[in-house]
Amino acid sequence: MNSKSIDIEASAGKILKVREHPNQNEGLIFEKSAPGKRGMELPPLDVPAVDPVKALGSEFTRDAIEGFPEVSEIEVIRHFTRLSTWNYAIDLGMYPLGSCTMKYNPRVNEFVARLDGLATEHPEQPAEVSQGCLRILYDLQKCLLSITGMDAATLQPVAGAQGELTGLLMIRAYLQSQGNPRKTVLIPDSAHGTNPASVVIAGYEVKNIKSNARGQIDTDHLREFCTEDVAALMLTNPSTLGVFEERIAEIAAILHERGALLYMDGANMNALAGVTRPGDFGVDVMHLNLHKTFSTPHGGGGPGAGPVLVKRILEPFLPVPVVLQKEDGKFALDFNRPKSVGRVRAYCGNFGVLLRALAYTLAYGPGMRQATEDAVLNSNYIRKKLEDVFDLPYSLPSMHEVVFSDARQKKHGVNTMDIAKRLIDYGFHPYTTAFPLIVPGAMMIEPTESESKEECDFFIEAMRSIAAEAETNPELVKTAPHSTRVGRLDEVAAARKPILRWKP
Amino acid sequence: MRYLPKSPSERQEMLETIGARSIEELFQSIPEKFRLRAPLTLPGPLSEAEIIQYFQARAAENSRGYTSFLGAGVYSHLRSVVTDSLIQRGEFLTSYTPYQAEFAQGTLTAIFEFQTLMCQLTGQEVANASMYDGSTALTEAVLMAERLTGRHRVLVARSVHPEYRHVLQTYAKNLGIEIEEVGYTESGQLDRAALKQESLAQAAAIVVQSPNFFGVIEELPAMAEIAHAAGSLLVTSIAEAVSLGIVRPPAEADIVAMEGQSFGIPPSYGGPYVGVIATRDKYVRQMPGRLAGQTTDAEGRRGFVLTLATREQHIRREKATSNICTNEALYALAATIHLCLLGKEGLREQALQNLAKARFAQAELENIPGVRRVFSGPSFNEFVLEFPRSVKMVNADLLREKIIGPFALGIHYPELTKRALVCVTETTPRVEIERLSAAIKRILERPV
Missing domain, CATH: 3.40.640.10 (Type I PLP-dependent aspartate aminotransferase-like (Major domain))
Known part of the structure; x- marks a missing residue:
């Protein structure tokens, strides 16, 4: 520990007061290490010991790892528990990150994912002793197909971005089978950054298309751009403005007329589940983010899962293996799929995440619609209660999220990031800042269905209070947060002289 | 629904604040013909207890009670x-x-x-x-x-x-x-x-x-x-x-x-x-x-x-x-x-246990008539054996004895049929290694 951590203030009256709680001063685990300590013991070896140098040869062995931690169990518990107190979490309150769908992560999902007989299963074990795992995958596929109105699915992609890539590879394989894979994929300027990055890995060129003044796809533009070279349009619907593409049928028709396909980024499916189905409005291929709409925990940045759902024409191109039910009712993995795009990850993907998504779906059943309705209700409620103090750049009806801009606060020198950081002092996680790119100074708020009216009211109050502060005391907002363990961190210095690991 | 924190009257109150007559109004931007009229066809809703039941039933359809000698990229190790x-x-x-x-x-x-x-x-x-x-x-x-x-x-x-x-x-x-x-x-x-x-x-x-x-x-x-x-x-x-x-x-x-x-x-x-x-x-x-x-x-x-x-x-x-x-x-x-729990000594001890167990298993299995080790290079906790008959048949017999046998290499390497990759870790008890060895010996003694 550094000297500051035991900075004790002695007063005249002999009372010793620890000025800063140990939570605030926890160092790195390496700084607690001392030779000879350990936090886990193994059962004794029940076979003869082996001398590694004799067994492998000295050129293949190593000595003990220099600098590796040596700490006891209680120190590990305290260290990571203290670190955890520096995080914000859904369990603590509203997490209104637009586009991220930070909803409640049901605890029963954690429980069932850890069951003996599920967590313990090896992905290469024979199908005879994997019927339970295979049925979970099969049941989830059926549920996702029902929710999206699509025809076939792969659960293998382990993230939204990997789902995008998988979908694009299938589009390429399909078009190739028609004789020409084509060259470009159209992406609206409001799209997530993963979209263009995935397009490049699929071997396509990106062509950006501008949104119209209402933040929607400009269909005239689309007609002009959609040449014989275009393989697909990647569309997020509702868009990252939280607005449904009203001319979705026309968009699909334009693409289909020219032999191109419609890809839907399902990041915002939380606005649609149970209300409308992408398969019905012309989508050919889409991915879902199970860590968004289907409540699997973000865990500080992952794991996720990005299943891909397709229309019948794309089914032959699904990654291997495909989960199927045989005539005798047994489940199996089908590897014999000659037109498959291949494999995007080892094994069957993030089974533990898929399982949690199924548990979530079973909890709601057809009642999932209520969750969607509540999510849209919350976002419209917040919009209504804040639209008199924050600028609303696009006035179309909001679905599950609402995008304001900092235009009014900027006049006082306060920008979206400042307001976001100040929210921390009010006990909320910031909303998404500076995205989508088409809104300068964007403030993207997605409350999800998990927030009570009370929590929404607290948030509204906090936002209104910050708006007032921006006028009366902008400095207070610009220097926020004031309540966290560390203040605003110097990101420029971090990037200029990167320190990416601890050294003794 | 237990995950949703709103009462019907709160929903109503919020709709009134918004100025919407019904929740349907908030979805008006979705073209009418694409709006679902019927509820989704999904199983459920299930209570917490029913969810647990469903997954316990699935767990029972898997490999509980079996001993596995599979590694091939995924390993069973001790966890705290x-x-x-x-x-x-x-x-x-x-x-x-x-x-x-x-x-x-x-x-x-x-x-x-x-x-x-x-x-x-x-x-x-x-x-x-x-x-x-x-x-x-x-x-x-x-x-x-x-x-x-x-x-x-x-x-x-x-x-x-x-x-x-x-x-x-x-x-x-x-x-x-x-x-x-x-x-x-x-x-x-x-x-x-x-x-x-x-x-x-x-x-x-x-x-x-x-x-x-x-x-x-x-x-x-x-x-x-x-x-x-x-x-x-x-x-x-x-x-x-x-x-x-x-x-x-x-x-x-x-x-x-x-x-x-x-x-x-x-x-x-x-x-x-x-x-x-x-x-x-x-x-x-x-x-x-x-x-x-x-x-x-x-x-x-x-x-x-x-x-x-x-x-x-x-x-x-x-x-x-x-x-x-x-x-x-x-x-x-x-x-x-x-890794913090295991620490410097623990990780080394764990690795040494894997090495020792694999050596023990290798010696046991190599002793079976007709079974031989395939590669001569230094190995850690996995090794390849050649059997005198198809691995698929051996593994099918092992499964009847509640043993998930070694990984059959022929699936990925046509030149390595009859070869299998055996994995043993610190979690594999000696008695299970001996049980595997006895079972394979018995299987190979039986006529095909």
């Missing part, structure tokens, strides 16, 4: 309950990617520790905040080597995990990357004689796995020399990370792509796991994925942030080093906690 209880703290479990650093110092500090541990283990200078898994980490390492060298061919050992190679092929297909596979010798190691000079001169990287898919440890220093002499890089994949407790680290490699599942993460039928990419400092700007870095606030307090983001898709879009957004943060945290 401490790891699982810590990663279930809501502050870790239910937090987002730490973009708002001041409010996510817990996750960021743990990632920084993870990066440090991965460097110490691999002998590399820098490691990222994690990748999806070992298969995609290897693919990303190859793409990184392509960017670093400007060359478009890779020489990939056939002894690299077949599913990893399959993922690499899927990604490489449309990127103009040519994959040339290189065979193995009787030792089970990469066949250096098969590395053609003209191929090497065009190669972005030689790609090996160590211990490789046959459980054999590769001679990495020699391989690095060959690669570097030709101006290409050495990419090393590691699927069994516990080996690093005793096996020489791949310090000579230019990029290490590792699967960290062995560090406290359950097999869970294939995921989620945690991938790692580690490399030299000078290559950091071509690395994919998130990175946590140390910095200070205005008052000089140490803190951590996600850094060097100009490599990433949310800034660079189509010019990013990768399309990856997620890392497997929760399982990077699990691996970090697990």
